[in-house]
Amino acid sequence: MTTSQTKVVERVDLGILIDLLADSGYDVIGPTKQDQTIVYRPISAIDDLPIGWTDVQDGGSYRLVRRDDSALFGYVVGPHSWKSYLFPPRSVLLTIENVDGELIFTPPDAPDRRYAFIGIRACELAAIAIQDRVFLGSGQVDTTYANNRAGLFTVGVNCAVAGGTCFCASMKTGPRCLAGYDLVLTEVLDESTHHFVFEAGSDAGGEVLHQLPGRDATEADFARVAAIVDDTAAHMGRSMDTRRVREDIYTNRDSAHWDRVAERCLSCANCTLVCPTCFCSTTEDTASLDAALGQRERRWDSCFTLDFSGLHGHPVRETPTARYRQWLTHKLATWQDQFDSIGCVGCGRCITWCPVGIDITHEVAAIRTRSEVPA
Amino acid sequence: MNLSVDLGRTELLAHLTDEEIAFLESVAIESEFAEGEVLFEEDSEATRFYIVISGKVGLELVSPRRRPIVIQTLGRGELVGLSWFFPPHTWSWRARALDPTRTLGFDAAAVRAKCVEDHNLSEQVLRIVAKQAVNRLHATRTQLLDLYEFPR
Amino acid sequence: MTVVLSTIEATAEPMLPRPFEVVATRRETADTVTLDFAATDGEGLQFSPGQFTMIYAFGVGEVPISVAGGSADDNVLTHTVRAVGAVTDAICSAEAGTQFGIRGPYGIGWPMDAAEGGDVVVVAGGIGLAPLRPVILRLLDNRARYGAVSLLYGTRSPDDLLYEEELRQWRGRFDIEVEVTVDRAADGWYGDIGLVTNLLTRIEYDPENVTAMVCGPEIMMKVVAREMGRAGTDPSSVYVSMERNMKCAVGFCGHCQYGPDFICRDGPVFTYAAVRDRMRVSEL
Incomplete structure (x- = not known):
């Protein structure tokens, strides 16, 4: 099979990419505008993308507004992440037949589909790499995740705008897609042109790229791409200093600031639901009324619920202070012990979707302040 | 003295000097209590305190309306009786052997009198009594949490 | 660390229990029962002291319970369970013949080897x-x-x-x-x-x-x-x-x-x- 490593594709030809992937049997998922947000749903044409829209984000605030151009990817990330597809909010673990008291356990069949994610951002590729370590790379293999992950095709997008709550640059995950993509594109749009500079990241990507119409990319094209991502990196809405963050959090486990955050925290779990790396889940058991058929389902859980730490009818983490401390400590500190990486990619969703605007970058700075004071 | 136990090797008395051990030996007698036999009665004068060599002693609260309630049991190496050291030198609990029990009994009045003139000994004895009291306080506080019923 | 996808092998379903049948029960206290289980396929469960299993009660749910004894060779798995919730209630009230799903054993147990000699x-x-x-x-x-x-x-x-x-x-x-x-x-x-x-x-x-x-x-x-x-x-x-x-x-x-x-x-x-x-x- 012939492959191409780079290509410049005109706006009018981009729809071919979706057709190629769909024709190859992929379920093509991409950003769409729904309920005044941008969410990831099945798409069949370029027109399904949020053309000409952008998002204005800040702590506890998200608004879609019109751009003054027709950019296809002129926004950042919304409340959904791709984890909804790889690690779905609900999935069946088992069905249990009860034949006169005799139990027969059957796992669900592996789904007969492959996903193609179009428009995945650098921070989100980093998030998938992190969940890979959780579900595939630490001993046991999670069947649901592995099945959904198998054959995944990704078309990354180098961000041309930075969101108000973005901090991928300081987390070193973006705004340029670094790894894990089959194809990556940079949208180039001004009064005279609207095209996409593509690079292949895998053989599968190269094969698809070869079939797209366009010309080879030049030095000038790559210089334009570099200028775009540099400009994005320079306009991050937030930043986080990750040096020694683990040690600082452990040292400040009894900081009074945890209580101050908890006074505002509603324990609503929004931050964990929008987070592209949060992986906690619980199980739910049901049985048919005639007790002939049972089912075990897994669904997303959150360390912010009381139930999460329940032991013999009593929660271990009873106070919001303890629950917020657990979440932030896990994300930035214990995650490093568990999976050799930080659990945050700097996408900013937890800041945007927190109803009271609690900001992980501010809180971690406040919590570690004391340890920065010379003794 | 004809004690079957080497006092100096008793854990409780491990930090005492040879002279102090010799003194305690001079006021100690070894005695056996049959199961159910009383070492001392509640509110009685504290004339003798004990270290358990073997067996088991219960500290009991005598209730007019029911059989005695055992508050705590004491076994090998433990001190039976703390109140002897403090005025008015009367016992707060009844001590009763729950098993056949061998003890070393010490003349409380003699130890008190010696402590008045020997401040080093006084300090050592106070240390021993206080340590036992602290241990029992810690244990009692932990028991009050009712851990097994409400694990925490 | 990057996970190399091609090296991932989906082994046996980690969440899939096997059916076990209660063969004997002994009441220990007012709320605690000891149960002997036998795998219905005859293949006993090998465990180390201190490990636990997940026991699934049909339609009710699953709980972690420490292994309290048994022998894989004899196909006996013993668990002692205190009734403190819906699933443990279901286990404690089970009679001989009742089937449960059991998976495991899991975890790192007691240091039986390291303790030797002392x-x-x-x-x-x-x-x-x-x-x-x-x-x-x-x-x-x-x-x-x-x-x-x-x-x-x-x-x-x-x-x-x-x-x-x-x-x-x-x-x-x-x-x-x-x-x-x-x-x-x-x-x-x-x-x-x-x-x-x-x-x-x-x-x-x-x-x-x-x-x-x-x-x-x-x-x-x-x-x-x-x-x-x-x-x-x-x-x-x-x-x-x-x-x-x-x-x-x-x-x-x-x-x-x-x-x-x-x-x-x-x-x-x-x-x-x-x-x-x-x-x-x-x-x-």
């Missing part, structure tokens, strides 16, 4: 004797490999004692010292009254050459480890068994995190040295 002090509180029962049986089966062996067992009241018949047998042996204490007792109790730590001073062991295996409420384990530490035992020779909410038992569900550790995978047995700092933090 004294062993087993300290249990309440239902905490259940995960230590296989330890005692193993110690007695291989008695010559260990020094002085003691079992210290504390419960709330004499009515809460597990395995009374076995306790009596063990008490009658000369190669294990057994001391039992309760928080409170009515008439007719001839054992000890007081905290389980009181018993530590009464038994023979070398504080510097001992392995302690402790299971009970966290505060009890902490107090035991502290007292042993004061007597000269290194915190890395004291082992405790931790417990947290658990849904998957294979490190995916996140519930059992205890600081950096997943109790299901990195525990449940830890050295006190490893968890001492964490045991000083509340609501962790």
